[in-house]
Amino acid sequence: MERTDKIEKPDRPVRASRAPSRFDMILDSVRRLLRRGAISHLERMVNKMHPADVANVLHHVYTSQEKRTVFELVKVEGNKAQVLAEMDEGDLTEILADVSSTEIATLIQNLPDDDQAYILTTLPDERAQEVLRLMKPEESAEVKDLLKYEPQTAGAIMTGEYFALPANTTVQEAIRKLQSTDIGNIFYVYVTDKEEKLIGVLSLRQLLGSPDRTLGSMITKEVISVTPETDQEEVAKQVARYNLLAIPVVEKDGTLVGIITVDDIVDVMREEATEDMLKMSGTKIEEEDTFMTSSVLSAVRMRVPWLLTNLVGSMISGLILWTFRFTIQEVVALVTFIPVIAAMGGNVGLQSSTLVIRGLATGRIELSDVRKVFLREVSIGLIIGLLCGVVTLAVASVMHINLTLGLVVGMAMLCALVMSTTMATIMPVILKRYGVDPAVAAGPFVTTANDITGSAIYLGLATAFLSYLK
């Protein structure tokens, strides 16, 4: 038997070590140099770093003053602009507060238009206007085109700088044009007609074929595209599904207005996943950018609305307990299982709702799959309910030497879990049908809803069987 024939397939993925990263070490040095005031040393270090790393360092140093010191140390203007383009919104606001509008206009001059637009949206309105007036008219016109789209749509994240040629261009001509253009990332050549309507696409690779053919004879005509109004989450789904490097943005009449490249899609995917997670934990719209930079008070403002809703919800649970206080007083052993039934209902519900919400977000679950998913989750709830029901039945019977109590607790557990998987599966779907982001239906919401139904079922059952319980 050959030795290499054996496929090593470890049972469970073993994660690589999570020791301090390379970046953590860079950060430590920067902080040390800042503390020691070793500016010339720091300057040498910063100017050897990748702009993305500088932006990341800026995010992690402590004070605004330190951020500005580090930023001003970047000497090459192009790099300084790159650093701005890589920065978070919160950090940009802090840094740019001290930079003059003239300097901003000069700095961002040579950035791609989507980066310019991004930086401008982080400025207060009047300042953005001022910077726009200070830019070259043709540049500012392009940026204004992008700024008119709603945030988080294809239009807002696209770039107007793409490489498009007419269909009768020969390959040779196309290559010559390619050599003289100053457009940055080119993955595809877009072929348009006289009215700038997109008629096809070909990859840079395909260009290197026979030099005398025209582009029109080589293009793929079925182009996957989005409209400027498409939500960025949907754009990301398309790019991921079809393994694209860039997706064209096309008006309803077929006019090509921009493209979105995969590197921006990577950022969108991260942002959307973060947004969903935070929503699921009941933090309304605290964005990734504001993990550390937003003030404590604004963070509180973002979290409080959901918390107050849940405060009301949990008080309803409390009222239910209060309503059943005579039952509790007569059989005080019942209190032992109040948190057990509430917690398990919440937990099982959270699992179901997370699965459904994430499935809907990634497209692994479509609205038309709902019946299948529903039956599946309820079956899971039933099995887990039986299992946990038996365990609690046993614990309750033995602990309080009371089989009836055990039966009541076990039955309540079973009902609560089936109920909670049911609600947790249905709620996100209903929300999605009505155009509300289903992510808000997880976390605190599910937990609170299950607290209420769980307590009601449990104490309702206990009251019904009260005469046997005593």
Add this chain to the structure above:
Amino acid sequence: MERTDKIEKPDRPVRASRAPSRFDMILDSVRRLLRRGAISHLERMVNKMHPADVANVLHHVYTSQEKRTVFELVKVEGNKAQVLAEMDEGDLTEILADVSSTEIATLIQNLPDDDQAYILTTLPDERAQEVLRLMKPEESAEVKDLLKYEPQTAGAIMTGEYFALPANTTVQEAIRKLQSTDIGNIFYVYVTDKEEKLIGVLSLRQLLGSPDRTLGSMITKEVISVTPETDQEEVAKQVARYNLLAIPVVEKDGTLVGIITVDDIVDVMREEATEDMLKMSGTKIEEEDTFMTSSVLSAVRMRVPWLLTNLVGSMISGLILWTFRFTIQEVVALVTFIPVIAAMGGNVGLQSSTLVIRGLATGRIELSDVRKVFLREVSIGLIIGLLCGVVTLAVASVMHINLTLGLVVGMAMLCALVMSTTMATIMPVILKRYGVDPAVAAGPFVTTANDITGSAIYLGLATAFLSYLK
């Protein structure tokens, strides 16, 4: 004033409509045609679809039989192979169960090696061996190289098919080689020395410069790379941070062994985000692939470990209530706020831990930021605690006409919330330091921990002030 001068910046992003998607409509047609047995109609439809859409349809049709019917309708062999490459693990297992090893070997023949490796890992070991033996020796050798790496590392997701040339190649020669190679996605030209050590990289774009220069004179020498052992999450972070289209995988001695392209990174990012969300909801390793395809029983097996842990945890909460039963019996009004304090502690904790876990995963929070984040979250806990404390104080005092009760409830709320933000911030960090994925510290874990401390604080306080409460 110019009209175009006004930047429209809507306050809050408005989401595009969430009406049935284009894909949902495709799916409906397929299901209808399957039900009606309109196979020839279906065949025409399937063969006009993008392989990624076919794979997605396969995921959503109901039975294994239907999956196989649709799959067999794909007539072009290359497309059929593409469909396999785009399919989920669970779906692949179902489909391939019925396909002979010879056919699998023929089908996957012309796929890139990373796709071949992916498909083989979904087969049972003996079958994978059989398929490997049936493949051309040079093909199977390449795939075996990839299969020896641990899942979810750079080595396991890379492709050995990249475009590398020696430094003394001229641009003209490079372009000629590019025209004759059959490697699919080429974004960069890698330049290696005689021992296949990576010495530099240049983009396809740069190649179109002066034809007589050698590659060696044009390359960027500081190449961002990963080793085969690097965790895929870390690979994704690097690609996202530096906006790369592909990242080279290099052994510790500098030998280039493969590359990972950005389209695969997009999949990794989605997978990792899903994994984290499911972990945070306490579903151990139910992967994205298994949203709907895994059996109910295997789903139960994945969820039960955490649930049982939490069952024990919630029983500890229950025991605490039982311990304080005399207090509860004497002042039964106390039961009203048991769920309130437990739920709010859990919710606030969930918000903090989600923020920390996601920050650590995306690199927005580094381990060295911990003190800052900790102070921030605890301040937030304090403010929210004061707020909710005052509200519950008011409600409790008025409802039970008992100011002392109100004070006890309010104080307990404040302590519980500060405690819960503290624990929720520290736990993920400690886990990460010890190499455990911090995502497991959220959801049920935090909720249960806070249930316990919340109940203990509340009833402890109540017992201490019992004489004033009555």
